[in-house]
Amino acid sequence: MRYTGVNVHIPHKLLLDWTGWLSDGVAFPAATAAAIESTAPVWAGDGLTLDTFRIAGDLVQILFATTPDVSPTLLAGRAKGRLQHALRAAGAPVAFSRKVSVRSVGENTRADVEGYLARQVERGEFADPRFRGRMARYTVVRDGVDLAAPSAGGHGRYWYNLHVVLVTADRFRFGAEDILAGVRDAALAAADRGGHALKSVAVMPDHVHLALRGHIERSPREIGVGFQNALAEAVGCRAWQDGFYAGTFSEYDVSAIRP
Numbered sequence: 253m254r255y256t257g258v259n260v261h262i263p264h265k266l267l268l269d270w271t272g273w274l275s276d277g278v279a280f281p282a283a284t285a286a287a288i289e290s291t292a293p294v295w296a297g298d299g300l301t302l303d304t305f306r307i308a309g310d311l312v313q314i315l316f317a318t319t320p321d322v323s324p325t326l327l328a329g330r331a332k333g334r335l336q337h338a339l340r341a342a343g344a345p346v347a348f349s350r351k352v353s354v355r356s357v358g359e360n361t362r363a364d365v366e367g368y369l370a371r372q373v374e375r376g377e378f379a380d381p382r383f384r385g386r387m388a389r390y391t392v393v394r395d396g397v398d399l400a401a402p403s404a405g406g407h408g409r410y411w412y413n414l415h416v417v418l419v420t421a422d423r424f425r426f427g428a429e430d431i432l433a434g435v436r437d438a439a440l441a442a443a444d445r446g447g448h449a450l451k452s453v454a455v456m457p458d459h460v461h462l463a464l465r466g467h468i469e470r471s472p473r474e475i476g477v478g479f480q481n482a483l484a485e486a487v488g489c490r491a492w493q494d495g496f497y498a499g500t501f502s503e504y505d506v507s508a509i510r511p
Contacts, residue, residue, distance in 0.1 A: 264497065266318045266356075266472060266499065267358055271355075272331065272332050272335075274349060279309045288338075312335070323474075324410045325405065328352050354468075355502055358499055360415075362400060366399070369393075372454040391452070392453050393452045394452065397450065401465075413500065425458045434486040442483070448464045451463045
């Protein structure tokens with residue numbers, strides 16, 4: 253049976269920051285702050301919880317906490333469309349530029365997440381020191397992938413970095429090295445098939461960490477379920493818990509955005 257992500261609880265810490273500009277370079281009208289606040293309940297129905305925002309001249313920046321079903325492109329469309337509608341209804345219509353920026357942020361920075369994955373074997377508790385030494389084979393860091401770089405999409409730039417963690421059902425521990433190698437290789441192949449830029453994968457006996465730049469049209473749920481199915485196929489059974497963790501991160505943490 254394949255994983256679908258339906259009715260599955262996904263522990264997550266997902267924050268996406270959207271920035272939009274006006275096309276004519278004039279400043280946003282005075283009604284913009286009230287329009288943002290009045291639109292918050294509507295955005296909530298889209299899976300976007302208003303966290304904070306700032307308005308500076310022709311720029312508006314809004315930070316949302318999102319559900320696992322929200323992709324960056326969905327957020328970009330709903331953020332702009334809902335706000336434009338609210339301003340029009342308030343008698344202060346604006347013309348948005350087609351240029352947008354969406355950035356994932358979190359409590360941890362890119363350096364934090366990449367360093368954490370690199371230390372997984374070091375942190376692991378292995379009874380056999382020889383096995384510890386061999387486990388390093390199942391952590392891969394791709395030098396050609398730079399998670400500080402954005403993805404280009406349509407008329408904007410997207411920084412969409414995710415830390416995904418899959419855990420085995422009942423915390424079963426894989427010990428066979430061909431299985432561990434198969435999980436590692438399947439994760440790399442699944443990322444390439446899905447259009448994700450996988451920076452690093454750390455395969456441990458009972459869990460797997462992934463740090464990647466996701467495809468901007470795929471939600472965290474879609475991305476996580478894709479890896480669940482690929483890695484289940486690699487081990488030949490439905491070995492992973494139905495749920496998985498997904499968290500966002502960037503070059504800086506969320507404190508750089510919140511007032």
